[in-house]
Amino acid sequence: xxxxxxxxxxxxxxxxxxxxxxxxxxxxxxxxxxxxxxxxxxxxxxxxxxxxxxxxxxxxxxxxxxxxxxxxxxxxxxxxxxxxxxxxxxxxxxxxxxxxxxxxxxxxxxxxxxxxxxxxxxxxxxxxxxxxxxxxxxxxxxxxxxxxxxxxxxxxxxxxxxxxxxxxxxxxxxxxxxxxxxxxxxxxxxxxxxxxxxxxxxxxxxxxxxxxxxxxxxxxxxxxxxxxxxxxxxxxxxxxxxxxxxxxxxxxxxxxxxxxxxxxxxxxxxxxxxxxxxxxxxxxxxxxxxxxxxxxxxxxxxxxxxxxxxxxxxxxxxxxxxxxxxxxxxxxxxxxxxxxxxxxxxxxxxxxxx
Amino acid sequence: xxxxxxxxxxxxxxxxxxxxxxxxxxxxxxxxxxxxxxxxxxxxxxxxxxxxxxxxxxxxxxxxxxxxxxxxxxxxxxxxxxxxxxxxxxxxxxxxxxxxxxxxxxxxxxxxxxxxxxxxxxxxxxxxxxxxxxxxxxxxxxxxxxxxxxxxxxxxxxxxxxxxxxxxxxxxxxxxxxxxxxxxxxxxxxxxxxxxxxxxxxxxxxxxxxxxxxxxxxxxxxxxxxxxxxxxxxxxxxxxxxxxxxxxxxxxxxxxxxxxxxxxxxxxxxxxxxxxxxxxxxxxxxxxxxxxxxxxxxxxxxxxxxxxxxxxxxxxxxxxxxxxxxxxxxxxxxx
Numbered sequence: 001x002x003x004x005x006x007x008x009x010x011x012x013x014x015x016x017x018x019x020x021x022x023x024x025x026x027x028x029x030x031x032x033x034x035x036x037x038x039x040x041x042x043x044x045x046x047x048x049x050x051x052x053x054x055x056x057x058x059x060x061x062x063x064x065x066x067x068x069x070x071x072x073x074x075x076x077x078x079x080x081x082x083x084x085x086x087x088x089x090x091x092x093x094x095x096x097x098x099x100x101x102x103x104x105x106x107x108x109x110x111x112x113x114x115x116x117x118x119x120x121x122x123x124x125x126x127x128x129x130x131x132x133x134x135x136x137x138x139x140x141x142x143x144x145x146x147x148x149x150x151x152x153x154x155x156x157x158x159x160x161x162x163x164x165x166x167x168x169x170x171x172x173x174x175x176x177x178x179x180x181x182x183x184x185x186x187x188x189x190x191x192x193x194x195x196x197x198x199x200x201x202x203x204x205x206x207x208x209x210x211x212x213x214x215x216x217x218x219x220x221x222x223x224x225x226x227x228x229x230x231x232x233x234x235x236x237x238x239x240x241x242x243x244x245x246x247x248x249x250x251x252x253x254x255x256x257x258x259x260x261x262x263x264x265x266x267x268x269x270x271x272x273x274x275x276x277x278x279x280x281x282x283x284x285x286x287x288x289x290x291x292x293x294x295x296x297x298x299x300x301x302x303x304x305x306x307x308x309x310x311x312x313x314x315x316x317x318x319x320x321x322x323x324x325x326x327x328x329x330x331x332x333x334x335x336x337x338x339x340x341x342x343x344x345x346x347x348x349x350x351x352x353x354x
Numbered sequence: 355x356x357x358x359x360x361x362x363x364x365x366x367x368x369x370x371x372x373x374x375x376x377x378x379x380x381x382x383x384x385x386x387x388x389x390x391x392x393x394x395x396x397x398x399x400x401x402x403x404x405x406x407x408x409x410x411x412x413x414x415x416x417x418x419x420x421x422x423x424x425x426x427x428x429x430x431x432x433x434x435x436x437x438x439x440x441x442x443x444x445x446x447x448x449x450x451x452x453x454x455x456x457x458x459x460x461x462x463x464x465x466x467x468x469x470x471x472x473x474x475x476x477x478x479x480x481x482x483x484x485x486x487x488x489x490x491x492x493x494x495x496x497x498x499x500x501x502x503x504x505x506x507x508x509x510x511x512x513x514x515x516x517x518x519x520x521x522x523x524x525x526x527x528x529x530x531x532x533x534x535x536x537x538x539x540x541x542x543x544x545x546x547x548x549x550x551x552x553x554x555x556x557x558x559x560x561x562x563x564x565x566x567x568x569x570x571x572x573x574x575x576x577x578x579x580x581x582x583x584x585x586x587x588x589x590x591x592x593x594x595x596x597x598x599x600x601x602x603x604x605x606x607x608x609x610x611x612x613x614x615x616x617x618x619x620x621x622x623x624x625x626x627x628x629x630x631x632x633x634x635x636x637x638x639x640x641x642x643x644x645x646x647x648x649x650x651x652x653x654x655x656x657x658x659x660x661x662x663x664x665x666x667x668x669x670x671x672x673x674x675x676x677x678x679x680x681x682x683x684x685x686x687x688x689x
Contacts, residue, residue, distance in 0.1 A: 048516045077580035084477050087469025091556075094549045095493050098504045105507075152398045159395035172399040174675065175406050181603065181671030182409070182664070183610020185638045189660040190409040193416040197653065214405060221402070247391030268495075275497020278612040278638065282645055303499045303613070310503055310617055320507065327500045338495050 017069050024082065027065065031057035051093070055086045099331075106328025109321045115329070118300075119288035124309070125316035131326050133290040137299035141205045141284065142274050144294060145212035150266055153220025154255075160221070161228040162250055179218035187211045188279030196283070203285040205294030208301065211279035216269045223265025227258040260348020267341035271334045277303035302330050413661040420654035428658065434623050434644070436652035443655050445662055450625050451540060451634035452663075455615070456608040458544025458629070459551060464601050466548070467555035472585060474556075475563040487560065494553035502617035505546040506538075510618060513537035513545075517630050532630040538620040541629040543636075546614055551604035558603060562596030563589055595677050602674035606667050612638035637663040 035054030062082045067075035114130040122129035156176070160169055191211040195201050231254050239249040255262070280286075285298035286308055306326045313319030421428050423441055431444025470490070474483045514537055521532035570588040579587065590597075615636050621643060622633040635643075641656045648656060 048512055049519055073580055073583070077582040080582035080585065081477060084469045084473045087466045088473045088478075091466050091470055091549075091552055094509070095489075095552075097508060098493075098496065098501065098549075101504060101508050102500060152401060155395045155398035156402055159392075159399045163392055163395060164399070168396070168399065172402060174672075175403055177675045178668060178671050179402065179406060181606040181610075181667055181674075183606075183612065183638055183667055185610065185612045185641055186409070186413075186660050186664045186667070189641065189657050190412055192653070193412045193657055194408065197416060197650070198412070214409075217402060217405075245385050245388050247385075247387045250391065271495055275495075275499065277497070277499040278642055281613075281642055303497055306499050306503060307613060307617070310506065323503055324507075327503050330497055331500055334495055334497060335492060338492055 016071060016074070018074070019066060019069055019078075023065070024062065024078075024085075027061045027082075028058055031055075031061055055090065058082055059086060102324060102327050102331055105321070105324035108325065110325040110328055114322075114325055118290045120290070122288070124313045124319050127318040127321075129322060131302065131305055131322075131329060133287070134300040134302045134305035134326065135329070136290065136292060137205055137284065137294075138274060138302040140292070140294040141208045141212060141280070141299070141301060142270060144206060144209035145216055145273060146266070146270055148209065148213040149216035149220055149269070153217045153269075154224050154262065156217075156221045157224035157228055158250060158255075160225055162246070162254070176218045176221045179214075180222065182215070183278075184211070184215055184276045185278035185282070187214045188282040190214070191279065192282050202296070203283060203298045204296055205284055205291075205299040205301075208280045208284035208299075209294065211283055212273040212276060215276060215279070216273050219269040219272060220266055223268065224258075224262050227261030227265065228254060230261065231257045260344055263348070264341040264345040267337050267344070271337040271341070274337070275303055275330060275334055277307055280304045281307065302326055302333075306330065409664065413657055413664060416654050417658035417661040420651070420658045423651065424655070432624060434640070434655075436644075436655045437649060441651055441655065445637070445659050447623050447625055448635055448637045448640050448659055449662070451619075451639075452609055452636040452666075454629070454634070455540050455543045455547060455636055456605055458541060459547035459608045460601060460605055462545060462548035463551050463555055463604060464597075467552050467600070467604070468559055468597060470552070470556045471559035471563050472589070474560050476581065476585060476589070487557075490553045490556055494557065498550065498611060499613045499617075501546060501550050502614035505542070505614055506617040509546060510537055510542060513542050517541075520630060528627055529629055531628045533628075535632045536620060537630070538618055538632045539626070539628075539630050540619070540634050543615050543619050544629075546618055547608045547611055550611065550614060551607045554607060555600045555604040558600030559593065559597050562593040562600070566592045595680070599674040599677040602670055602677070606671045606674065609670065610638055610663060610667050611636075612642050615639040616642040 032054045034057055035050045038053060039050040059079055059082050063075050063079045066078040070078075109127075115135070116132050117128075117130035118133035119129040120133075156172065160173060163169075164172065188211045191207055191214070195207050195210060196203065201207065235253050235257060236249055239253045240246065244252070280301045281304055284301055284304065286304045287298045287300050291297055291299045306323050309319045309323035309326065313323075420436075420441075424431075424443055425440040426433060426442040426444045428444050430446050431442060432446055434443045434447075435441060436443050474487055478486065517532050517537045520530040524530035525532065566589050570592065571584050574584045574588045616639045619635065619639055620632040621635040621639060623635065624633060626633040637659050641660055644652065644656060
């Protein structure tokens with residue numbers, strides 16, 4: 001900004017020469033043109049190639065031009081600026097493509113029929129069928145996992161914030177952090193070894209819920225902890241000073257004050273475990289039929305459905321269409337949860353201070 | 355997602371358990387309601403520790419069953435034949451694939467993520483920065499299976515050109531030679547993993563860069579530093595440990611990623627010298643793809659490989675947390 005402030009003026013005696021404000025754009029357009037030109041001339045067809053070439057040209061061009069006009073320090077600054085922009089654009093492209101492709105390919109078979117029918121009598125390579133059984137399974141598994149994980153997670157956070165001092169609290173804090181990083185497949189293997197191989201229970205939605213709960217707990221603990229820390233100490237002290245027991249203070253003052261934030265944390269955690277595939281693959285197994293009993297026999301689940309449509313279909317277009325549509329449904333669900341959660345966070349933000 | 359980013363500050367040091375305080379806490383806990391509530395909340399905390407311990411114990415138990423029957427060397431065998439009697443299997447190929455794909459992912463993701471974080475904190479127009487940060491938050495929430503589907507059906511077809519080009523110009527190195535198979539190789543996996551861990555590394559780094567004391571930056575600017583010099587001399591030194599721990603969190607994700615690798619890679623149980631030729635495998639991918647047909651013996655073997663993955667991610671995450679915890683002033687993202 002500062003270097004471009006003197007655009008248009010002739011050389012001042014106090015400032016060095018500087019490139020006009022539009023120069024990055026010009027160099028950018030130029031390098032894209034050259035990149036495209038080279039790849040057309042050389043018969044390259046991959047968009048990755050010409051984009052990379054344009055990016056390299058952009059950075060080099062910026063350096064050379066700026067070094068000639070403005071000097072080496074300014075040139076380095078401009079190169080850094082352009083590199084940062086290139087990083088940003090490079091990252092945006094795949095992420096935008098992900099969202100775009102899911103939308104574009106997902107809407108093909110995404111309709112009410114798709115949402116309300118199972119794969120019961122539909123072979124993997126045929127058209128038709130839907131995700132009703134998978135939605136049902138996902139909702140039940142995630143619901144049970146939430147019911148298990150939220151009380152434990154919230155109570156642990158209460159312990160850490162309200163009671164926890166000393167070694168135990170430090171150990172819990174550390175292992176909660178480490179637990180957030182457990183790969184989901186390891187959680188799945190744990191429940192497999194314990195629930196299915198040792199206790200000899202069968203594959204069921206509930207087994208999946210156990211693994212999902214393990215993945216969810218640390219997330220709930222972390223977010224609840226943050227929220228409880230935001231509750232002003234004066235509130236606690238006022239309540240305690242009135243002779244209210246500590247546990248009632250926590251239940252009636254601390255938790256209600258932070259309920260908005262806790263809800264947000266729980267919803268974000270739900271959004272996270274809804275998309276987990278690996279533990280469901282190991283423990284719930286999957287089925288093409290509607291099974292509404294999460295405690296008995298394999299169930300389906302939305303992420304698992306996507307995987308199975310992709311993997312078992314031997315490249316059939318119908319199955320890919322269903323996979324994309326299911327991915328669209330899953331992303332939509334997760335995104336809505338995220339947006340609502342953030343909305344609640346903003347709406348019910350704890351009133352800190354006075 | 356933003357959960358992994360919060361601070362690890364232990365309760366504020368002001369609350370050291372002095373003798374008087376402990377006594378007070380003790381007196382408070384004599385009411386029955388308080389005692390029950392304390393018991394419940396402490397019990398939940400202990401329960402979490404028990405789960406961690408149980409994961410380690412049960413995985414080790416099943417793994418020891420498998421390894422005791424293994425007629426190969428568990429660490430160095432290049433085979434995974436769990437249905438033979440006696441079974442022969444080893445994790446060498448998986449360890450290689452996991453490490454290589456994660457290294458590729460880190461090599462791509464860390465610089466780009468730091469770049470985006472700098473972009474958001476120091477370069478972008480302020481009106482853009484907010485929405486972009488928000489979108490990156492949302493992208494961190496996209497389920498990995500969707501990344502997998504996108505990787506397999508969109509990214510893979512786009513890799514042909516790049517692979518051909520790498521083969522033409524860098525094929526002589528041996529690492530980038532390509533025999534023309536489908537580009538479902540470790541390099542593609544690494545690129546996909548990089549895209550997946552980008553949001554989390556960006557989020558944490560952005561939070562750290564945002565906390566750089568304004569004074570440092572202004573002082574540098576006042577001395578005539580260009581923006582890049584401000585970043586190099588004030589921002590990056592301040593944010594270094596934050597970026598390191600962010601990268602390790604990302605590494606933890608990359609190491610344990612299952613579905614995206616399982617959909618993109620076409621696995622073989624050997625080590626390819628070229629990153630471009632399909633083949634290899636990772637711990638998590640191997641578990642997901644072999645599980646369906648595995649017998650009980652095979653499952654135990656897979657659990658054994660899962661145990662190795664568990665230990666590795668435990669070490670990586672633990673290290674990241676220790677680095678974060680050492681920086682007391684570090685505070686959480688998205689709070």
